[in-house]
Amino acid sequence: MIPKSNRFIENVISGLHLDPVQSTEIVDELQAHIEDRAQDLVDQGISVDQALRQATQELGESDAIAKGFYEVHSRRSWRHAFLGALPHILLSLMFALHVWTEPVIVAAMLGTALVISVLGWRAGRPTWTFPWLGYCILIPLISWGLAMSAVGYGAWGVLTRGSLPLDIPIYIVSLAYIAISMWVVIKIASRVARNDWLMASLTVLPIPFLAYWFLYFYNQQELFNQSANRIGLTLQEIDSTAAIIFLIIAAATIIFFRVGRRAVRLALLAITTPSVVVLAWLVYKSGIGPLAVFAFALTSIAVLMSPALFDRTPAQIVRTALEKLQIRRKS
Amino acid sequence: MLYRKELLKGSTETILLSVLVVQPMYGYQLVKDISKKSSGYLNFKEGTLYPALHRLEKEKYLIGYWDTSKNGQKRRYYKITTLGESRLASMLSEWNEFSQAINLIAQPKLVKPS
Numbered sequence: 001m002i003p004k005s006n007r008f009i010e011n012v013i014s015g016l017h018l019d020p021v022q023s024t025e026i027v028d029e030l031q032a033h034i035e036d037r038a039q040d041l042v043d044q045g046i047s048v049d050q051a052l053r054q055a056t057q058e059l060g061e062s063d064a065i066a067k068g069f070y071e072v073h074s075r076r077s078w079r080h081a082f083l084g085a086l087p088h089i090l091l092s093l094m095f096a097l098h099v100w101t102e103p104v105i106v107a108a109m110l111g112t113a114l115v116i117s118v119l120g121w122r123a124g125r126p127t128w129t130f131p132w133l134g135y136c137i138l139i140p141l142i143s144w145g146l147a148m149s150a151v152g153y154g155a156w157g158v159l160t161r162g163s164l165p166l167d168i169p170i171y172i173v174s175l176a177y178i179a180i181s182m183w184v185v186i187k188i189a190s191r192v193a194r195n196d197w198l199m200a201s202l203t204v205l206p207i208p209f210l211a212y213w214f215l216y217f218y219n220q221q222e223l224f225n226q227s228a229n230r231i232g233l234t235l236q237e238i239d240s241t242a243a244i245i246f247l248i249i250a251a252a253t254i255i256f257f258r259v260g261r262r263a264v265r266l267a268l269l270a271i272t273t274p275s276v277v278v279l280a281w282l283v284y285k286s287g288i289g290p291l292a293v294f295a296f297a298l299t300s301i302a303v304l305m306s307p308a309l310f311d312r313t314p315a316q317i318v319r320t321a322l323e324k325l326q327i328r329r330k331s
Numbered sequence: 332m333l334y335r336k337e338l339l340k341g342s343t344e345t346i347l348l349s350v351l352v353v354q355p356m357y358g359y360q361l362v363k364d365i366s367k368k369s370s371g372y373l374n375f376k377e378g379t380l381y382p383a384l385h386r387l388e389k390e391k392y393l394i395g396y397w398d399t400s401k402n403g404q405k406r407r408y409y410k411i412t413t414l415g416e417s418r419l420a421s422m423l424s425e426w427n428e429f430s431q432a433i434n435l436i437a438q439p440k441l442v443k444p445s
Contacts, residue, residue: 026381
């Protein structure tokens with residue numbers, strides 16, 4: 001019988017990037033084929049080892065097979081793609097209608113994202129829920145910023161005045177919050193990236209632009225001290241650009257779900273992220289120089305590709321798939 | 332040979348559905364049946380067969396299910412659906428029109444002048 005650690009099967013498993021259930025079904029099917037073909041060859045008088053080698057060779061290149069399966073199973077329907085793009089479309093509408101400053105609407109948007117992410121997580125993590133999950137990560141990201149500001153302010157107080165400006169419990173709570181929420185986000189990110197790290201990259205797609213947009217407002221805060229007319233016009237231009245950028249992100253999300261090719265998905269994400277940052281810089285005409293924007297664009301690509309760090313090694317993927325296969329065969 | 336490969340690539344769906352409309356089969360059984368019915372002319376690159384079967388299943392032209400084969404082994408069978416039968420009918424109709432058109436163009440050249 002075929003040894004479970006057949007190199008060909010291992011190569012196929014590590015190239016599939018599909019959920020474990022799908023991967024084990026595919027592996028089972030391919031192993032069954034190799035067994036049948038090898039048996040026919042043995043019946044013709046060929047040795048078992050030679051029969052297994054020939055049966056495996058006749059299947060073709062493991063990379064090509066894995067790619068074929070990935071393209072079939074990862075390509076999603078228009079409905080799936082639209083649901084995945086919906087949070088970006090809603091953000092675009094919020095900016096287009098200039099309602100992103102309304103607390104009720106922002107709370108409703110974040111609440112919807114949270115509910116969809118939690119329900120999706122419990123229902124097996126359909127991939128269209130991952131962009132929604134990205135907006136849920138914004139909540140801890142913003143609160144990290146506030147917590148780290150409190151910690152930084154305290155450190156500055158100690159260095160300059162020799163005393164903490166705020167009460168000690170605030171610093172303890174801030175540090176604990178940062179540690180716990182980082183652990184939660186990293187846990188979630190590693191689960192999302194487990195089967196296909198590109199999905200985790202899709203999840204964080206809007207974050208580099210949102211970070212840039214936030215920095216822009218932080219840098220341009222004197223705008224809000226000027227006359228109402230001037231503020232209204234400037235805010236409208238800012239909002240229109242943000243609306244267009246979120247539509248671009250929505251379009252990129254739809255294309256991502258509709259194409260099956262991994263290389264195309266990777267290129268799409270790698271191009272979209274810095275492009276929207278550069279577009280924002282060109283339109284906003286902020287005081288940030290081109291070198292800083294270039295550095296920011298490169299950093300945003302690095303952030304987008306960082307989920308690859310959570311990708312399991314081929315050995316881990318193979319081990320998990322073969323364990324599940326053994327469980328299936330015993331049941 | 333290259334031309335045959337390209338023709339086979341474009342006809343994969345028709346071939347698979349044509350074989351499965353007769354009876355459900357699993358992958359290796361399909362490969363052998365196709366080779367036998369075509370007298371050895373059509374030999375599928377087996378690695379491309381399974382993604383093609385999965386694609387047809389995803390498009391609801393086939394249903395895949397695990398069952399026990401005659402020799403007691405668990406195999407994944409594929410059975411054509413009603414949608415698959417309609418799809419096959421329209422593809423065969425298109426194929427007949429296409430091959431007739433090719434024959435009409437090619438046939439005069441095959442006839443030697445007396």
